[in-house]
Amino acid sequence: MSRDEGVSTRADMAEAQEAARQFAAILAATSQYKAFALARQQLQHDAEAQRAIQDFQRQQHYVQMTQMWGTVTEADVQELRRLHEALMRIPTVQEYVHSQEELARTCQAVAHIISEIIGTDFVPHRSGCCG
Amino acid sequence: MLDPRLEAAAREFGTRLAQTRPLRELHEAQEHLAADEGAQRLLAEWDQKQQELLDRQRTGRPITQAEIEDLRQLRAQVQNHPAVQAYQDREQQVQLYLADLLAVISEELEVDFMALSQAAEP
Numbered sequence: 001m002s003r004d005e006g007v008s009t010r011a012d013m014a015e016a017q018e019a020a021r022q023f024a025a026i027l028a029a030t031s032q033y034k035a036f037a038l039a040r041q042q043l044q045h046d047a048e049a050q051r052a053i054q055d056f057q058r059q060q061h062y063v064q065m066t067q068m069w070g071t072v073t074e075a076d077v078q079e080l081r082r083l084h085e086a087l088m089r090i091p092t093v094q095e096y097v098h099s100q101e102e103l104a105r106t107c108q109a110v111a112h113i114i115s116e117i118i119g120t121d122f123v124p125h126r127s128g129c130c131g
Numbered sequence: 132m133l134d135p136r137l138e139a140a141a142r143e144f145g146t147r148l149a150q151t152r153p154l155r156e157l158h159e160a161q162e163h164l165a166a167d168e169g170a171q172r173l174l175a176e177w178d179q180k181q182q183e184l185l186d187r188q189r190t191g192r193p194i195t196q197a198e199i200e201d202l203r204q205l206r207a208q209v210q211n212h213p214a215v216q217a218y219q220d221r222e223q224q225v226q227l228y229l230a231d232l233l234a235v236i237s238e239e240l241e242v243d244f245m246a247l248s249q250a251a252e253p
Contacts, residue, residue: 012152013231019147020232024239026140033240104247109133110141111248117145118154119161120222122229126249 032099032106039092039099046092053093056083153221153228160214160221167214177202177209 027033043049059080066072087093114122148154164170180202184194209215236244 013228016148016151016228016232017235019144020235021239023140023144024236024244026137027236028240030134030137032134036242100247103242106133106137107244107248110137113138113141114145114148117142118149119158120154120225122145122148123233123245123248124226 027106027110030106032103036096036099036103039096043092043096046090049087049090049092052083052087052090056080056087059083148232151228153225157218157221157225160218164214164218167212170209170212170214173205173209173212174215177205180205 028037059076063072063076063080066076088097111123184198184202187194210219233245
């Protein structure tokens with residue numbers, strides 16, 4: 001790369017980063033993002049929900065470890081399911097999950113539009129169940 | 132229903148991105164690859180042979196070691212072709228470029244934009 005090309009590429013990048021910031025600002029002003037940000041804040045301040053998240057994560061980690069060691073029991077898995085169900089019954093968690101899904105749909109729609117215009121995937125594909 | 136303002140912003144951002152050097156170079160490499168008869172012949176041959184062997188594997192018909200070796204050699208020829216290499220290099224550069232921009236968006240939103248935008252394929 002020549003010196004001129006290097007300068008041009010850096011200028012290009014700075015401009016594209018600025019365009020990305022402007023795009024993000026408009027995304028942040030949508031009702032979907034605002035609902036998500038509010039739900040996230042409410043979840044962070046909900047002590048009961050935070051305790052339930054910690055309990056679930058602790059058990060999830062334990063099940064993953066015991067699965068690796070081959071010592072996992074049906075009771076461990078049942079307990080994980082019970083904690084997940086308890087977590088999903090908490091209103092702030094429900095609102096967070098719901099608003100995240102709505103925001104994800106919005107992000108997928110805009111990523112699709114951008115990909116069509118640039119002629120390549122704006123966001124890399126995530127593989128499904130089988131890798 | 133997508134917010135019309137957001138849709139317009141996505142179109143504007145996409146249009147600006149399409150004009151950047153990495154994206155322009157990727158499309159040039161794509162056009163060169165499409166216009167290169169030798170590369171297209173190799174790619175078509177690779178597609179056909181790979182499909183043939185996959186079909187045979189699916190239907191339980193035997194595949195010889197020589198056929199596998201033949202396919203490997205063909206893949207090496209495809210990968211070593213200058214037009215294919217140029218395209219792959221540009222594609223890799225664009226992926227890095229876009230990863231940087233996705234990180235900027237995530238930082239602004241305090242959320243993993245890439246993870247949210249990825250719809251899992253079945």
